[in-house]
Amino acid sequence: MPAKSKAQQKAAGAALAAKRGDIPKSDLKGASKSMEESMTERQLDELASTKRKGKPEHVTKH
Structure with a gap:
């Protein structure tokens, strides 16, 4: 599953x-x-x- 935001991608990188x-x-x-x-x-x-281009910094929950 691809990351939905840059923040999620960064957190996953740190955890990895x-x-x-x-x-x-x-x-x-x-x-x-x-x-x-x-x-x-x-x-x-x-x-x-996940590629970061075009991803928002954060995603808000609705």
């Missing part, structure tokens, strides 16, 4: 880095922390590799 051991898990906050705990490496890679 922590899951791979590139950064300490203790550095994660908010959405990236919950993503790291609840998603697989493959799911995170899919979100993080």
Whole structure:
């Protein structure tokens, strides 16, 4: 599933880095922390590799 916003893509990238051991898990906050705990490496890679062009910075819930 592609990321819906730039913020979601960035959070997934941070969570993926922590899951791979590139950064300490203790550095994660908010959405990236919950993503790291609840998603697989493959799911995170899919979100993080989404193209950012044309994506809004944030998406509001309706």
